[in-house]
Amino acid sequence: MQIGLLGPFQVTTDGGVVADVPGARLRGLLAALALQPGRVVPKSSLVDWIWGEQPPADAANALQRLVSRLRKALPAGTVDGLPDGYRLAVEPDAVDAVRFERLVRRARDGDGPQRVRLLREALGLWRGDPLRDVGLPDSPALDAAATRLERLRLAATEDRYDAEIGLGREADLIPELTDLAAAYPVRERLAMSLMRALAAAGRDTEALLVYQRTADALADALGVDPSPELSALHVTLLRGGTVRREDTRRTNLRAELTSFVGRDADLVAVGELVTAHRLTTLTGPGGSGKTRLATEAGRRMTGDLPDGVWLVEFAAVSAGGDVVQATISGLGLRDALLGDPGNAEPADRLVAAIRDRDMLLILDNCEHVVEQAAALAHRLLGECRRLRILATSREPLGITGEALWPVAPLGLPDGDATVAEVESSPAVRLLRDRAAAVRRDLASDAGTAMTMARVCSALDGMPLAIELAAARLRSMSVDQLATRLDDRFRLLTGGSRTALPRHRTLRAIVDWSWELLTDAERAVLCRLSVFSGGASLDAAERVCAGGAVEPGEVLDLLTALTEKSLLVAAGGVAPRYRMLGTIKEYAAQRLAEAGETNLVRHAHLAYFTELAEAAEPWLRRADQLTWLARLDAEHDNITAAMRGALAAGEA
Template identity: 55%
Template sequence: MVRVGILGPLEVRDGDRPVDVAGARLRALLIRLALDPGRPVSVPALAEALWGDEPPTDTANAVQTLVSRLRRAVPGLGVRSSPAGYRLDLDPDDVDAGRFERLTRQGRTALRDGDAATARTTLRDALALWRGPALTEVTDAPYAAAAVARLAELRLTAQEDRIDAELRTGRPELIVAELEELTAAHPLRERLAELHLRTLAAVGRPAEALAAYERIRQRLADELGVDPSPQLRAAHLELLRGEAAPPQQPTAAARRGNLRAALTTFVGRDEDLRRLTGLLAGNRLVTLLGPGGAGKTRLASVAAGRLADGVPGGAWLVELAPITDPADVPRAVLDTLGRRDRTLEPVRQPARDTLGRLVETIAADETLIVLDNCEHVVEAAARLAEELLGRCPGLRVLATSREPLGIVGEALDPVPPLRLPPADATPDDALAYPSVQLLRDRAAAVRAGFAVTGDNVAAVVEICRRLDGLPLAIELAAARLRTLSPQQVAAGLDDRFRLLTGGSRTALPRHRTLRAVVDWSWGLLTDDERRLAERLAVFPASVTADSAAGVAGPAAAALLDALVDKSLLQVVGDGRFRMLETIREYGLERLAAAGATAGARAAHAAYFRELVRTAEPHLRTAGQLPWLRLLEAERENVVGALHYACDASDADTALRIGAGLALPLVIWGDDGGIGGDVLARALALPGPAPAEERAVVLAIRIGAELARGEQGPTPEQIAELTTTLRGGGGDQTSDRGAARTDAVDLRRRHGGRDRGDRPGARAPRPVDRRHVARDARQVQGERRRRRGHAA
């Protein structure tokens, strides 16, 4: 078995036999690979480690050559290649640095559990692995600085833990000289100073202990301008009282952390919980993303609670929501972690000293910290997380935020809304969906005996669907079921911000009403982002970069990512974004308050009028499929634009949109929500309108009526159609039966498919105004031939 040592000069052993690795560059390659045993190291990273800023021209070939030499030099050493780079095929325990970290963790755990004898033995074994400074042969390499600093910090922490264990086992006289040397080498390290004071007191030298305290107190004041830490002051006070004793260990409950027991059920997140715990197992920083009210805090708390027993340092929830000054973020974390030690009271310290105390508090621990609600102090939270993770190798951070922290190594985990039932779900079907389960559970808590039944299931489903499956919104709606019926709550959602109030009195103010939740998110936007979000609220369906730019101006596309990052938009497909209904209604309110609704809706209608007009010629070519897919994806937006044009009495826009959809309606096989009353409204609009588009819309309208089994068009409608397309004239004397026959023919040609058409069958000839005019004249000719006027 091959083992590699990097805690000192490079050492390679195959069993008991030492193996000589000749050549500085070959040794540097092995050291770099041994820093990450079992994990691939990329070719660029290896090149930087070996040649610094002057790599060879053919880097990949040069690295491969060195790897081949290494394999020959150490035959039993496995170096595997993969697309990600080269991997040293060793277990972490086969490298002395990995073995050292494992033993220090075990020793620290034993010390916390009160087994000082085991801790002392284990930590002695760990420290015995060191043969000199770590990575001593490559300390000048750029990558080595961080690794050397981390390993040196771990070594010093292990020495402190071992000294602590020695002190607890009752042999203080054996460690006095070692502590004198260490405190001289690290005069500002307060844990060493505390151990020194307690050891001197334990061997009967209290005067020297008091003098040692005075020296470090003076040095902290002169060099850093701070007072000693609470732990060190507590040791000094005990010394003055004659009570000096080994440091107190936190209780088991304190070690577990500060997470509270849940007061309500946790439904619908099993899959999310499994995904999150898996991410935390493989990443040291995970950020839960989502809009306000999505349930990020609850999910993070439950996940941390499940992991707390397996984390020696415990799981700690740090609530950042009350923080108003970003500079207070480190202090908030320190204050929270201070609860695990009765001697560490929360105090305000300068930022530099606070960070140092934080590192000292958790550097030796495997700890999980939950940074909750980072969005308003995201830069400060990001800086702190990066600093702590870099200096505390046993630390993991789980953040919740409406936007990413944006630092290297961050794994993002979007928190989706709860799954929604179909609109026509039965009670049993609806209760299979977590959104309905949540509503039922919370409603039953305020209204005894509440159940989802055949009488109320439609309203319950409507509530969940209209609230986008957001847990907080559903809980606020459930609270109203104490005095209102589900039908009344569903009807009241037209004014949801007035209805959904009265959340928990102990909740943060921004979580007590639905409006406050969205207000908080809105307040985090820049002015440009806020204006864009307001204009995007006019979209009844998804948004693309092109449609956003068409409605809100060319700069809009560049801001879409910012709205996604801040959870105001959800990614729903390739290049498509959607605004949750609650956020959309809030945006419409803001738009109306600014008096900008009409302008934004008009821009939306104009954009989709032009989209339909642009697509129409392509629908009659071999390249029709992408355009058909685009129109299908934009169907709701097109219908919304058509409705707005009718509301605004814009006959030109309404009829141009309607006429441009003639062929898509044929292919979609129904009226697509377009060929019904809205086209009747368009045809009835006053004002100037293009005659040919009006005729095509009339034909679509007639076809839609026939498809629904209605009696059919009047002779006047047929006359209007043919007259418009001929440019005047027409036969007003045709009977109703002939007119109906003519309309059926037009429907077949231009209005849609017969009901018996097979799905996938070739579509009828596409609509073109010239073709419609030609066929209308042909229909008129057929009518005259049937009446005997063949010529």
Template identity: 50%
Template sequence: MRYLLLGPMGIDGAETAPAGPRLRSLLAFLALNAGHTVPAERLVDALYGDEPPAGAPGALQSQVSRLRKSVAIEYGPAGYRLVADPEDVDVLRFEQLARDGARAREAGDPGRAAVLLREALGLWRGPALADLAHAPFAAAQSARLEELRAGAVEELAEAELALGGDPSELLPWLREAVAAHPLRERLRGQLMRALRRGGRGAEALAEYETARTLLAEELGTDPSPELAAVHLSILRGEEARTAPASRLPAQLTSFVGRDSELAVLVRLLGSSRLVTLIGTGGTGKTRLALEAAARLPGEVCFVDLSAATRTALAVRGALGLRDSGADDPEAALVEALRDRAVLLILDNCEQIVEDAAALTHRLLSHCPGLRVLATSREALGITGESLRPVGPLDTDAAVRLFADRAVAVRPDFELDDSNSRTVQGICDSLDGLPLAVELAAARLRQLPLAEIADRLDDRFRLLSRGDRTKPERHRTLRAVVEWSWSLLGDEEREFAARLTVFAGGATAEAAGRVCGAGPDAEDLLASLTDKSLVEAEAGRYRMLETIRAYASEQLPLSSRELVDAAHTAYFLELAEAADPELRSADQLRWLERLSAEHANLRAALVRATREDRPSALRLLTALSSFWWLRGLRADVAPVAAELLASLDGDVPGGMEGVDFGSDFSSDFDFDEAYVLCVLAAGVGGAVPGAERARAARIVAERDRPFRQPFTAFLWAISAGPSAGAERPELTGPDPWTRALARAGAGHLHLFHGRVEEAARDLSAALAAFRSLGERWGTATTLAGLAGVSGALGETAAALACADEALVLFEELGCWEDVADLLRERAELLRGAGRLASARADFERALVAARRAGTPAALAAARSALSSCPTG
């Protein structure tokens, strides 16, 4: 929450603002003292002046109570304190920035000073405390702040003049400041110096005469020695230097989508002498650098290194320096820049990164007024370098960029409800890569929006028409990626091509195993990350889809087959290792690990379904409990249906007649795998009757426990509460399976109204699950006990069980279970007459059902909510 006092009072982030002048005055005074406790007596003086009414202390308490409905206020023996960071109060933020800016200028860093002071003055939206004039404290505070504002303007002007700012930019606001404070001699002197630098000496001398007349008439004094010295220097011609011109390419399009990054970069350039923007091609590094430079005072020089062979020669040409014939052009650059305050933009350093780094280090070491902003696909690697990664745009920014560029080629284009999802899908498919988004928008000149979306699978062909005036490597999407690819070594290229087998990224360990790199994988991943071909986050490495599509093309078919097989084998091994852990106290950690690999696990299942049915059935069996716990069954149902269709539907009995080949393990339970395949496929739609009947026959005729303990549970959920639940021969020997069987018996008793028996079995199951430390079984059993307590009319006990179960289900991410239990909890509350609480739970159930994403859960939640009265 931000408190705004530099202009009309406001609170940014509050749902409601305090009404009434007294409350607003109280909040303003507390905000001015944010971080400090204000005694009650001082607050009374601030609100009522020197002669407060007799009831002022009581009125203050009442006002504080009302104010606490809008903002956080702490009360103690010493007084009242607004719970706010001083950074969130614009007055205090302004004062700190102004102090820091003045100190930076005095320390000889005018660039940083200018950035800080501009930010400080940008906080002002009008006169300080503009609508609090009635408050006794306001007049003195307002005068103090206006004085600080004028001082900050003077400090900023001094910093700009030290940087050699363009007079045409300085003069308008300097004139405005002098008009507001005509007797401030320092401001007048700064205006005179700016006029002289712009070649307007006569106007500068006229300003001095105006000042001398005003001072004599208003104050009866002569100009100060400092102002007289400026006047004398102008007469002598000592201020005749004009500001050097900036050398920045003009831009033809608007800047969209990186406002916050731009603000951070501008601030960073005020404090760091070397900043490097790194990122893959097409992310907009160059444009961001140019936009930042345009917002900074002083001389700027832009150097494009994309076609350069030596950095020094390119910089010399950009600065307009003559070829002196010296053997060491770098030494000549040092001499040319030694006493100048220049921001040097080195664009596209990756082509000659070592040469660019060496020159940058030498120049920064010998030229104290120099700052360097580099763009590159890898860091320069210099001590003191500040790195700013420039990644893809987020979805909202990418959509705005698409719409902006679309209007340029089709003026009738308008982003609305009818097309926004399609545009969002295009932007997401292109990873929010600005160049790709712009190229896609440009195709609206020839293609309908829907066709652009449909053809993104062949993105390099679709986005092959770019700006003819751009360098070849920036004209098309393929050219951008090819440029990055050309900078890799042979080993990096082979590894990057193999890495494309991963969907959703990979850990270093997985990449090493699957790509055959072994212990070298970490070094190769680090190198690809440094060169912006791979993104690293939280121990995982991923490629943007555009880079992945290109790199995949570079992998020979023979290598692809080997990598595909290794990928399937690795994730089958992971799934089978994880399955028993999902029934242990380590359940959460393994759920998170499998969730991180869900895209890879699904990709392995899809591939195995088409090329390796034995591995597909093993994967499906091992992952069944994970899909249930994470609510992912609908996502994999189409793959399971495809696998089921590939099996021979005419084989009688179980699966013994299906030929899987000699490489399939002889001890694998074909029948159980088939049942699980039918169950998984059934989530997405109707399973053919023959397959469903065969699965039912397998379960009915089975005389031994299932190897996958979740099979019996999933079948009972699908076929009905009595399907196999009372058959002890299906129960395995391990404690978790026995606990689940006991819980299943308890739920069945509850279903048939046998409450006492249900309570006995569910309590025993709960104790067993708790001893194992397993959350899902514990939560499921608690949900059953909530039903038992509800049937006995023990509402408080039922709610306590439900609440504990909800916490566990939410930890696990079982949103369908959360939605079901919230509906049951709401029914308990409705039965107790607590209608408002019941409706709140029905609404929470709808939110959870949306997160689950299953149609049945959504339909049940909507129906329940519609049946609950609002009162």
């Protein structure tokens, strides 16, 4: 059972059901017990809580009746009766107010990052005013408890800002501190935190104005002068002294120009993986949003790591290039930190420079230097014990202990989704968000929403493809865009001028993956494009073999293409290999360029003709359900084979 007192009163049982605790006195009784979970609360204290200075004539019996009603509202065995009082039999952390106080006490003993993390967790438990909705009108004990909790909240907030300023996050805190200082004009700790943050950002004049406002508020409200600590800070600023940290730059992550849409659950999951594992790799096809997800996850963690979060981009490194030097440049390490270049190899000097740093290193776009990136990550993690690495790649780095998170396309609405469900789906939200930036007259009616859903489905929910489509809406309508996606590679070419060349057009995105394949992988990928609804291993071995590809090699090639995020292996016992629509169209074009389309389609037709002929006698026997299921799985392929035969005059 969970009891919420830090906001609207709420009781939730283990099954997630909200328990109804009706009546102000019943809620007041539960609140009094919940603030001391596992401990006996004297009957006299409970009477004071519930009735204040006007208890009933027979207070003991009235209290007993209330306890009886409370027991009926809560799970059995929750409220224990003892000779001198009553006890709530729940764990302390089951009550948010008690958990809040325990976290704040633990934070006092923690170091900088741990202290910030604990205080954030504690303050995150608050949902509103404490003991709200209890509703006891004349209970000084209840009012005192609520006041005490609110004071603890404010003190914990001040502790959090002090701790975060100690970690060098002054600039990020200025807006929050400005609002709080205005709300609590006589809280000197808030004023001092705001002054330090402003001074660290080079805004000394504003810091001096904060002091003056606080001094005036103290004089008007309390008739007192500022404390010696606040006055000393004021004098330091007047004399031109500095309270800035010389090294406040704790990340090289750029501020984003667009909103982050549709991946809130992924963001939480990646954060948990990075916390639990020292190496996490985000995998997925080109344009799936791996880099953006990695940087957003890193941005969230910057305040928790004393040495920050740093992005190293390998996109500009040529295949087989020097990833160590790229890392040194990305981290901005100076020669003074690296030592004499003649004394050691660059990798040794890099390890020496970051050996004791508690930081997150994001290695972006590792796929074309995956061997070198894997070797670098293995070396750094082995010798830098406080380092964590978050990599992005179209295939795993392949290191023992590596945690993987496949970055899937954005969620698409179901075929029978309502307009509201369509509008709230992640893919459509992204398209509308990006489209709104390029045209102001975008309609918000049901027809437009459904057309947007068609566009997103045609583009497989891939974020970069959706953004390229949104850019096209500068010069065409949503309906025109939807009808022209059959020629998507010619249509989607309006990427950002500052983006990587391979992210400016849809074809360039897939070209980049194509260039990283072997000839055998390319052949199998092209030949798979004739399948509809995916291919079984047996079918792929029959249809995709030929030339330099032996049937026995097909499984390894399918595995390699799956690892490189060009195929999806779906299913358990007998997986089927599928490809996204954009990849399939690209592969079909490459198959035509190779002059193999008719040959591979004929092999596809032959296989499924044989399958149908083999299935016929079994459809009247005991194994008919097994064969019907197999034919059902191949329904799209059989239909495609029949249509291909008709089109080729081989009916």
